[in-house]
Structures are given as C-alpha cells and as structure tokens.
Amino acid sequence: MAKESILITGACGQIGSELALSLRQKYGNAAVVVSDVRAPQGELAEGPFEKLDVNSEKDFERLYEQYKFTQIYHLAALLSASGEKNPLFTWQLNMNSLLYVLELARQHNIKIYWPSSIAVFGPETPANHTPQHTVITPRTAYGISKLSGEHWCKYYHERYGVDVRSIRYPGLISYKTPAGGGTTDYAVDIYYKAIEEGQYECFLSQDTYLPMMYMPDAIRATLELMEATSERVKNRWAYNLAGLSFCPTQVAAEIQKVIPDFTVTYKPDFRQKIADTWPNSIDDHDAQTDWGWKLEYDLPKMTEDMIKNLRTKLKNKVS
Template structure:
C-alpha cells in the first residue's frame, strides 16, 4: 500500500495547528504538509505557503508531494465573514471547489472539510437537532457551508469523490487562539481575563450555542476519515454534538 501523504489547508488556524500535530503523530513528520497564507512562530512540521485562491500553487503542492488526502480547513469564519460577505463567499466556496476539482483530476483518495452549526437557523429545532432538518443560515459563512455540503454530495454522486464532513460546534481548546468565529468568546474570554482582567462578549447573555472540546473534535475527525468508505452514509455532513451553554 502506498504511503499516505496529507495536505492541510488553513493549517495555522485554531483547528489546523492541533490537527496537524495529530496527523504528524499518526503518519510521520515528512508525510504531513501544512499550508497557510502565513507562517507562525515555532512552526511545526513541513510547511508551504498557500493562498487557497491560487489554484496553480495548489496543483504544484499536490503534484510535488504526491498528496493522497486533503484536510481542507482554509476559510473565513462566521463573525469575520460578515465584514466582507463577497470575499467570504469567494474564499469559502470557490476555495472548496478548487480542492474538489483538483482532487478529482489528481485521483486524491479522500477529502475532509468541516461544515458547521452555522448551517442551522431560526427554523431549525434547537433541541435534539435532527440530521436532516431545515437549513436556513443567517450568515454568509453558514450559507457557504450549506452550499459546500451540497457540492460534497454532488461530487460524490457524480464522480465518486470521497468527501467526508462533520458539522462542528464551537470548539473550545487551550492550544491555540480563536480565529473569528461566533462561538470564539468561549475561548477568548480566558485569554482576555489573563491579559486585561475583563471581557466584553458581543453575544447576548442568554444566547445558547453548541460547543465541543478540541480533543473530542480531533477524535471525531480522525475516526470519520479512518472509517471504511461504505460506512459513510451522509455525503453532505454529519451532525456532531457535545454540550451547549450561554455566555452568562
């Protein structure tokens, strides 16, 4: 069996740094290539600069490293996305489609890309949310994620492209700083408490949102990617649940 070669886009975000470490433990330092538009201090493992909108550069990396799996995390998140909706749509959707098209032509075995609770809206049941339910998001980030889910299913049905996805809740972890999502207050509040002694949350005090611990996100992500292809029944994205709480 050929050695796995993994490419991570958006690898220096909140999730990407932790996922990169987990994948390097699993596949080895030389088999995981982290990419991002910026390099961080104390960058770990193999790193290459990549703007996900640069399709030629993406092709070069996939070709040069003989990539077999892609974890596509590059995105503009929900809160930040509202400042520039058109750019958010462009990066989040066209970046994803570039990965899909390249994977299809280069015979990449598997792709993971996270969806989000942002796909849900006011018409979605808030308790025991069904897998198949109303998806009427209120942010351009959520709209891009719903559309990405549908494209994932389309590429699987039309081309057999093995795309796997989870609808991430807000992720809580100590390892990295938050990156501009609506649920990031749950992490940022502790950093700001240590830094300034206070924190002002942009959400109403009774806004209840789903959250999950970083370690559980990593476990779920690796498990869905390890699962046999025939056991993946949802080709849009799976719900992923843990806990819910309010800022208060």
C-alpha cells in the same frame, strides 16, 4: 498502512494547528504538509510548510505535482463573524477553494476532509436537539457557503466517487491557538480574560445557548471520521456533532469554581444577531451509529483542562 501524503490548508488556524500535530504524530512529520498564507510557529514549523493561498488553483496543482497528495484537509476559510464584514469575498474564498480541492480530488483520487458548521442552520431550524436532516436556512454569507459546500461534496461523491467527508463543527474551544473570527469565540476569550484580568465583557447575552466542543474531542472526531471505512460514512453532506450546549453564565459559573472572584458583564454586539439564528443544541445520533462517535469532555472537565493549560501557557509567555 499505505503511505500517505497529506496537505492541510489554513493549517496555522485554531483547528489546523492542532490537527496538523495529531496527523504528524500518526503519519510522521514528513508526510504532512502544513500550508497557509502565514508562516507556522513553534512545533508546527517542525515539518514541511508551503505558502499556499487557496484562491490559486494553479498553486494547488503545483503542490500536487510536487507531493502527490493522498489526503487533503481543506480548512482555510473566512468564519462567520469575519465573513459578515465582506460577504462576497467570503463566498468567493470559501466556495472557489472548495471547488479547486474537489476537482483535484476527482482527477487524482484524493481523499478529502472539509469542515462544515452549525452556521448552516437558521432561525427556522428546530433550535433544540437539531436533527441531522431538517430545515436548513442559513443567514450569514459563511453559513450559505457552508451549506453550498455540503451540496458540492455530496455531488462530487455521487457523480465522481470522490471520498469526501465532513462534520458540522459546533463552536470549538482550545487553549493552543486563538479563535479566528467566529460567533462562538467568546467561549475561548472568557478563559483568557478570567486568568489574565479576572473580568470579562461578553459580546453575547448571558442566556445565549450555543453548541460547543472542546478541541481534543473535535480533533478525535475528525480523525475517526477520516479513518472509518467507506461503508460506515453514509452521510456525504456533513455529520451533525453535538458536543456541549451551554450559555455564558454557565461557563462563567464553572470558571468561578476555580477563580471565585471572576466577574462577567454583558454587552451584546452584532454577533448576538448571528447567534440568535443558530441552534441551542444538536442531535448527533447519525455520527454515533454510523462511525461510533462518542463525546469525552463535558463542561466541568473542559474548564478544568482549559484553566490548567492556559495558566501554564500564559505564565511561560510572561517569564
């Protein structure tokens, strides 16, 4: 295997904190530089860290000169719900930083991973089994930035041969790092509240179906896409990834199998409006045929794993 030097931006977030550990396991601690505007905690701190604000093109260049990266996982972004509080800043942060990364990749032949999102879709998009290529009409600043980002990725690939790969992640559920301001965050919060308080007030209505995925599947998908040979990566915008499709009552019912007294009330807020523009479920046929993607965790298996691991984590926090 050729020697890799890897940069992860936004690495202290929900995805980065787990992706970084998987990459370090594969390539060794020294090969994976974790970067963020905040300092890494726990296991994540056991390897190189650089404070990097992705608004600074100069700092990207400085770090490139120091480490000569061969891969960049560019995760830093403002997410859907946080992004609506400051739409123009969201556009600037999400877009400018991607262009800095693509330019660096063009100049130095760096392989890029950049996540897109189901937020690219809109109310005109077919809501069930949303196809890979379809009507795409985002309604949030975040979704607009992700759709534009997909086009820039495709452009840099076709025009300059940049090896850039992307997935439209559904809502991601994990127990290690809290979710970072997305519309699907309820599906993480609900597990914490079930264990800590036995009750939860949900910010989406009970029958809101959204595409979701357990973090181990999302990390595996990311690594599998990055490891696929170039010929297999036929889509240079971003791959649909289906994952699960469930509504709050379904996840609550699954939790009640383990915590029977758990109760949920519903008080939809501004995030309901965003959720209403997103699909219920996704068709990921292309990811399956192009690079062999296969989901592992269904809702019962994920719930069992979440509750088991969260109970241990929260118990350790108290003691």
